[in-house]
Amino acid sequence: MEVILQNLTKKFPGRGKKKQDEVTAVNDFNFNIPDGSLIGLLGPSGCGKSTTLHLISGLLTPTSGKIFFGEDDVTGLPPENRGIGLVFQNYALYPHLTVKQNILFPLENRKGKDRLSKQEMLSKAQEAARMVQIDGLMERRPGELSGGQQQRVAIARALVKMPKVLLLDEPLSNLDARLRLQTREEIRRIQQETGITTIFVTHDQEEAMSISDLIVVMKDGVVQQTGKPQEVYDDPLNLFVAKFLGNPQINVFQGNVKGEKLYIGKDAVLDIRDILGKDAGTEVPGITEKEVCVGVRPEGFVPDADGPFRCSLRGVEVMGRDISVVSENPAALSPAIRAVINSEHMSEIGSTEVRFSLLPNKVFLFDKDTEERIGFRGTQTEAVKK
Amino acid sequence: MKKKMQDSTLKGWLYLLPAIVFLGFFMVYPLIDVLIYSFEEGYNFASQTYFGTGTYNYSYILHDPYFLQAVKNTLILVAVTVPLSTGIALLISVGLNSITALRSLLQTIYFLPYVTNTLAVGLVFMILFKKTAYSDGLVNLLINWFGGSSVDFIEGPYWAKMFVLCFYTIWIVMPFKILILTSALASINQDYYHAARVDGTSKFRIFRRITLPMIAPMIFYLIITGFIGAFKAYSDAVALFGTDLNAAEMNTIVGYVYDMLYGDSGGYPSYASAAAVILFVIVLTITCINLLISKKKIH
DSSP states (O other), X not given: OOEEEEEEEEEEOOSSSSGGGOEEEEEEEEEEEOTTOEEEEEOSTTSSHHHHHHHHHTSSXXXXXXXXXXXXXXXTSOGGGTTEEEEOTTOOOOTTSOHHHHHHHHHHTOOGGGOOOHHHHHHHHHHHHHHTTOTTOTTSOGGGSOHHHHHHHHHHHHHTTOOSEEEEESTTTTSOHHHHHHHHHHHHHHHHHHOOEEEEEESOHHHHHHHOSEEEEEETTEEEEEXXXXXXXXXXXXXXXXXXXXXXXXXXXXXXEETTEEEETTXXXXXXXXXXXXXXXXXXXTOSSEEEEEEEOGGGEEEOTTOSEEEEEEEEEEOSSEXXXXXXXXXXXXXXXXXXXXXXXXXXXXXXXXXEEEOGGGEEEEETTTOBEETOOOSSSOOOOO | OXXXXXXXXXXXXXXXXXXXXHXXXXXXXXXXXXXXXXXXXXXXXXXXXXXXXXXXXXXXXHHOHHHHHHHHHHHHHHHHHHHHHHHHHHHHHHHHHHOOTTHHHHHHHHHHHHHSOHHHHHHHHHXXXXXXXXXXXXXXXXXXHTTOOOOOTTTSOHHHHHHHHHHHHHHHHHHHHHHHHHHHHHTSOHHHHHHHHHTTXXXXXXXXXXXXXXXXXXXXXXXXXXXXXXXXXXXXXXXXXXXXXXXXXXXXXXXXXXXXXXXXXXOOHHHHHHHHHHHHHHHHHHHHHHHHHHHHHOO
16 A cells, blocks of 8 residues: 655644744655555654654644545544554553454454454464464463564554554564564565555664665654665765764764865865766865865775875774774764774774775765755655755 | 571561551450450450350340341442442543543542541531421422422431432542542553554443453452441441431441440440451451452453
8 A cells, every 4th residue: 555645744732832832743744655665764763753653543633734545535534444553662462461362352343244253353363473473372461471572462463454554663672682683574574475565663773774665764853865775875865864874873074175175184085076976076066165074984984004084093893794993083073983894904904093095985075054965866766855 | 698687687577566566556456355355245344354255245246136237237338339439430530531621620629528527528418418497408409399209318218318328428438439540540551542543442342441451450459448448437327317326227337336335325345346356257258259359350
């Protein structure tokens, strides 16, 4: 089922009676969610991602804007008539009911001709339980299950009524690191097996990037950028998106464009044309003679004895396959610069100074004031501007 | 290590000592004493003497029509007020929980009887129900208005007096129950309701399958304390019908015990003790049954 969000806006009344105390949780959200895809709504806490999810579920009604499921305008429909499955962050499993009773609960709600026979209900519940691999735990109560198992029960309960859209609110945040990894693959598998359009909310960029078909990055109720995870990562629209995606975080420097060179501090690190593409350069308005913010992905550093970018070394963290070189530079906007390099280059790192050459496609320029990306390509992704 | 453990155990007992002494002196000792008195015939406080031992006291009060009347009254009171007050309190709490406007005001109003003096409330009930030379009481005015004839609720037929007593008791115990139930309802995680709504659960089913089981422990707490409280009813009857409850046919078991000790027919500690022991056994039995049921029914 395709889900279309049109100018979706949700305002909450403030504490005071004055209009200006209103909080705009979601501001003019436009997005088409293709049928059968897995969408990650991503953003820091308080960015409106959960509100968006609850608007789609119908538990909240939008202040303005419309929601379509396929051709149908569901904006005014109550949640029970939308055909959605919702998995809560805390699972909201009924503690006094067994796993089986929990999964049966949505089916038992149906009345009239929609109501299935006892036998059909049981077989559907069994099927849903098998899908999430908890069919051996049917007689237990939620309190007797681990967090991961409870999560599966919650998903089974949402799936059993064959929803058109499956909504997951921070599905992994209550699980430990290992389970999180396992469960996110599980969610991907279940989504692909059922082909149900799935929207999930997370504040963990890694989670969203790893399993989503498309991600939506939000900040303060406003959609920053949407697109395929890799494309958004490689071509962020602004500094916020660039900072939010990627672990370790992108390194940000104060830089200067002079001539056709990009300077970080006194080091001329790259040719502008290399960063912005051959056809750009001086033609990009206002790019000559300008102070900019420079973002460099940790994997954009290549240790090079003759490299143009000089930093003072603070330490090396060994992570196995890669090593993380921590260094300092006066132009950096954060106290430490983190470069992730292949451990084979270990020998090329000096003891006090480390020199890098930078990979142009891992370097982004941002306007110093607006923090908008300079030379945003937006080749395949459709940027949603404010 | 072992010494340390002993030290801390000792300390623990030391902290408990005041409570143990106090409870032992004022609760356990009197309890045992009452049990002993109840088997001593004709015990006299002043001379500390008695004629003999045996079950005569029990046989006497079990044949005393006043005692039987008191047991009957108490049982009716318990059977009527406990389920009714809990049920009505539940309805009001659910109602309060589902509205937003006026909620605080209504909560305050429902809580007022709890902070009002029993005797003041009794006075109000007099105005409502009592027949005087000038008026038949407010309730009778209403009955007359609907075409019925006046009933004397305070000195009239047994059922009318019983009605007033039950009405009064329900009214007086309700605030506490509403308080407990509204806070129990408010503490239920809203996500359960959201989940149920998304699944299209009907209001009645949400109440029966989610709300009720979630607050069941509180309801059982209220039922158990309600039973105990109703069995111990006395002051309410006095507030309504005066001190000579035997004459009014409105005595309760506790009232009977009191009368046997200090009332008009007073001075019989042995009979009072026997009645108190019987009350104790009844309350204990019912509480045990309650606990057994609640253990089975509540997860």
